[in-house]
Amino acid sequence: MTRWPLSRTYEGASAAIRWDRMGSGPPVILLHGTPSSSYLWREVASTLASRFTVYVFDWPGYGQSARGPGINLSWDEQARRLVELIDHWGLDRPAIVAHDIAPVLALRAHLLEGMALGPLVLADAGLVPPFVTGFSRHVCDHIGVFRAIPTHIAEAMIRRHIETTVSRPMTEDVLDAYMAPWRGTEGVAAYWDAVAAYDEGLARPAVERLGAVDTPTLVLWGADDAWEPAWKADELAEPIPGARRQLIPGAGHFAPEDEPAAFAEAVAGFLDEVGHR
16 A cells, blocks of 8 residues: 555644544554654554554645645644644543654653653654764755755655665655655755754753653664664663563564554554553
């Protein structure tokens, strides 16, 4: 399944957000990171929907949600959008599964914005600095240069970067689906906009408060993650009271893409264990 249409739109205070919901049962929200979209969750969401009400959406600046000039992509603003969206859905203490940079946004929402959380899964998390990849750090440091690169060359660079997220090659149609939002002049500009918003300084307030996380937490990691090495799972879990750790063999940074069945099983097993029923 390479098409992933999100059928609903929330006209947020600062940006329109495309989202969808499937299944029935206790609420679970799947948060994608970068440079992906909710497409990352297509297999995991389908599996979890047999037992849970699963919510997926694209952050503004990504996938099918609003992007372009005037859309604030800063991580503090994205965290506030998460609070707003959960309030719109009328959810109380939903389980959250946050991948890549999404743990920064989820934990800022919880620890700085006061959003109540249910069980929390932090997956292949870009959270404890330094975590921005070398390529993206170089882009941030020279954003004007990268914005001037011809579109076809920029697309090739982005494609190669996405190829490194998995432990084994994606099929062409899957890779094309990940690339779709970043194609063409507007897509490439949107990609550079997203990278320009990376700010590890906005992660630090959440990291400094990890000891205050008061909800059951699973730190879930692809054993073969080339972006955020698996030892970072221990580094992240250590300050969180009672945090569990689990590695997914054979999975790279995009663990939900590499091993969707094992990822979904780990999440469902954790939610069962902590009584999210």
